[in-house]
Amino acid sequence: xxxxxxxxxxxxxxxxxxxxxxxxxxxxxxxxxxxxxxxxxxxxxxxxxxxxxxxxxxxxxxxxxxxxxxxxxxxxxxxxxxxxxxxxxxxxxxxxxxxxxxxxxxxxxxxxxxxxxxxxxxxxxxxxxxxxxxxxxxxxxxxxxxxxxxxxxxxxxxxxxxxxxxxxxxxxxxxxxxxxxxxxxxxxxxxxxxxxxxxxxxxxxxxxxxxxxxxxxxxxxxxxxxxxxxxxxxxxxxxxxxxxxxxxxxxxxxxxxxxxxxxxxxxxxxxxxxxxxxxxxxxxx
Numbered sequence: 308x309x310x311x312x313x314x315x316x317x318x319x320x321x322x323x324x325x326x327x328x329x330x331x332x333x334x335x336x337x338x339x340x341x342x343x344x345x346x347x348x349x350x351x352x353x354x355x356x357x358x359x360x361x362x363x364x365x366x367x368x369x370x371x372x373x374x375x376x377x378x379x380x381x382x383x384x385x386x387x388x389x390x391x392x393x394x395x396x397x398x399x400x401x402x403x404x405x406x407x408x409x410x411x412x413x414x415x416x417x418x419x420x421x422x423x424x425x426x427x428x429x430x431x432x433x434x435x436x437x438x439x440x441x442x443x444x445x446x447x448x449x450x451x452x453x454x455x456x457x458x459x460x461x462x463x464x465x466x467x468x469x470x471x472x473x474x475x476x477x478x479x480x481x482x483x484x485x486x487x488x489x490x491x492x493x494x495x496x497x498x499x500x501x502x503x504x505x506x507x508x509x510x511x512x513x514x515x516x517x518x519x520x521x522x523x524x525x526x527x528x529x530x531x532x533x534x535x536x537x538x539x540x541x542x543x544x545x546x547x548x549x550x551x552x553x554x555x556x557x558x559x560x561x562x563x564x565x566x567x568x569x570x571x572x573x574x575x576x577x578x579x580x581x582x583x584x585x586x587x588x589x590x591x592x
Contacts, residue, residue, distance in 0.1 A: 316402065317403040320393065321400075328373065334378050336432070337372070340405065344591075345369075345371045347366070348363075357514065373434070380428060383430070387431045402437065410592075421434045440478060461478075483568070487564060488562065488563055495585065496561070497584040498527060501529050502580075504577075509576075511581070512571070516555030519554050520549055521551060568583065
């Protein structure tokens with residue numbers, strides 16, 4: 308078995324059910340695929356001369372494998388039955404892996420599950436396999452806080468949230484924040500803008516571009532923007548058609564190092580309360 312304080316995994320099925328290999332019922336015996344994913348580089352031969360030139364590059368989907376064994380063979384029947392029932396095809400799992408004191412999570416689709424029928428007196432085992440279409444590990448944070456409760460401050464304080472990731476809040480008078488992103492690969496924001504009064508054409512600026520929504524907002528209106536999915540809603544209604552055509556959702560991607568994000572509006576920017584959500588993304592655990 309692997310040492311408890313160093314290595315453990317928790318599988319959370321999309322219906323909220325959980326199974327852990329943390330040396331309570333099950334102990335991990337092997338992990339494969341948790342380090343760097345596969346990188347793919349595409350080339351084309353030079354028409355003249357030697358070699359080739361790079362035409363594209365990407366990070367491939369990630370394959371993950373975990374193997375575990377029952378800690379107490381006296382619990383073989385109960386634990387084997389529970390594992391057989393827990394791992395189901397066609398279901399997404401969120402996988403939390405702790406390795407050498409670092410915990411991160413990733414979402415995967417079950418591709419295979421094996422539970423050999425070994426001698427009944429020996430510890431039962433299983434191996435489970437996942438395909439992670441999005442190959443990057445996400446930051447895991449163990450606390451959250453109601454951003455609305457934050458008192459005025461000089462910038463956008465940020466904190467961790469177990470679902471949304473890091474949350475950055477904006478005091479009404481602080482219109483720009485500069486902060487360091489220490490993830491390995493870029494990550495997109497999600498933003499929520501709540502109005503304390505009339506606002507016209509709110510705008511968020513990041514990197515070398517911006518996203519501007521051509522709409523009027525009143526007190527209590529809530530605007531949500533998912534920059535990765537290019538989705539914009541106000542009070543739950545899709546208003547993507549109201550996005551300024553010069554907007555760039557990809558500009559709201561944070562890269563490793565220093566990042567600047569600001570907000571403004573044609574009218575009423577003092578009435579905007581902005582909250583940003585993001586998860587730091589990593590190549591491995």
